[in-house]
Amino acid sequence: MVYWLFKGFLKPLMRLIYKVEVTGLENVPTKGSAIIAANHLSFLDSFFIPLVIKRRKMTYLAKADYFKSWKTAWFFRSVGQIPCEREGGKKSQQSLDIALEVLSEQKLLGIYPEGTRSPDGKLHRGRTGVARLALQAGVPVVPVGHVGTDLVQPKNRKFPRVTGRIKVRVNFGTPLDFSRHAGQEKDRFVLRSVTDEIVYEIMQLSGQEYVDEYASKKSTIPMPESVRLIDDIDLSEEVLAG
Numbered sequence: 001m002v003y004w005l006f007k008g009f010l011k012p013l014m015r016l017i018y019k020v021e022v023t024g025l026e027n028v029p030t031k032g033s034a035i036i037a038a039n040h041l042s043f044l045d046s047f048f049i050p051l052v053i054k055r056r057k058m059t060y061l062a063k064a065d066y067f068k069s070w071k072t073a074w075f076f077r078s079v080g081q082i083p084c085e086r087e088g089g090k091k092s093q094q095s096l097d098i099a100l101e102v103l104s105e106q107k108l109l110g111i112y113p114e115g116t117r118s119p120d121g122k123l124h125r126g127r128t129g130v131a132r133l134a135l136q137a138g139v140p141v142v143p144v145g146h147v148g149t150d151l152v153q154p155k156n157r158k159f160p161r162v163t164g165r166i167k168v169r170v171n172f173g174t175p176l177d178f179s180r181h182a183g184q185e186k187d188r189f190v191l192r193s194v195t196d197e198i199v200y201e202i203m204q205l206s207g208q209e210y211v212d213e214y215a216s217k218k219s220t221i222p223m224p225e226s227v228r229l230i231d232d233i234d235l236s237e238e239v240l241a242g
Contacts, residue, residue, distance in 0.1 A: 002078040003057055011051045018152060019165050022052045024172035024205075027142055030056070033103040034175065035137075037130050037198050038144035039123055039206045040112035042153045044160055045146050049110060052170050059102050060110050061095060096132060103137040113199055114215045117155050123199065123208035124215035131178075131194035135185035140175035141198055145205025147171070171205040 014020065028034070036058065038045060050058040061084040067073040076083075082102070084095045102109045111133070113126035134141050147169040153160040176198060184190040203210050 003080050006079055007051060010047065014047070014051060017162050017165065019167040020048070020052065021167065021169045022172070023169070024174075025052065025054070027172045027174055028053055028056070028108070029140070029142075029175070031106070033106045033137065033139045034108055035103070035130060035134055035139055035141045036108055036110045036144055037113050037141050037202065038110065039146055039202050039208060040114050040117045041121065041146050041150035042117065042155070044153050045112070045149050046110065048146065048149060048168060048170055049144060053108070056108055058108050058110050061099060096129065099133055100137055103133065103139055109133075113195060113202070116215050118150075118208075118215055119155065121150060121208070123203050123206060123210045125212050126195040126199040127214070128188075128191040128195045130198055131191040132185050134176075134178050134194065134198075135181055135183075135190075138179065138182060140177055142175050143173040143198055143201035143205055145169075145171040145173070145202055145207070147206060173201050173205050176201065 028036070036049060038049060046060055057080060060081050062076050062081040064083045066076050066081075067083040082098055084098060099109055099111075111130050113130045114124045115127045115129075118124060130141065133139075148167050151161070151166050152168060178194055181187075181190050181194060199210070
């Protein structure tokens, strides 16, 4: 209930402040579970996607730090976000299990395959958590490309810009069906291939330059050829779905 109240308040407000354009909204399933996989340019990415999707609730896995203070915990819980520990190993597996549970409930789950916000505006190599989820849950993946959200709130800016009526585009692509890979969620070559296919579609929708390096808070470092096929199941350092 609180989710819809927040959405009802924020949607007209954000459309008033920003010039929001949406394409391909018909590609979002009107029922059933699906993964919404997007590029990640700004903290507000997790607001723009839910606000433009009609009559369906989005669920994100939010990093547990957001729930340690009542000042932020009440908000994230009110809008249906789930706390997620991200320290690798068993805790990463727990994140995956929580995401699978969300999908089993026929909900929409938002994920940023890059794992964190882009440090330089480019589209970075995807982590294979999105592929593991898609194959194990047997759900379609809807690629999304944000354009302009980094102008609204750049990575190091605490508050969004509210003047100038910045233009923001949210482009939804055709759902990707990976049923041909059913039962192959443990094959690292398949996971890498599926992840790259998803990121390629996101690139087409966002118009970003792609770099074959993982995004990080520090300057990116190219992956050595000897370990390029080794990925963990980390889903994101930020809110995962919107």
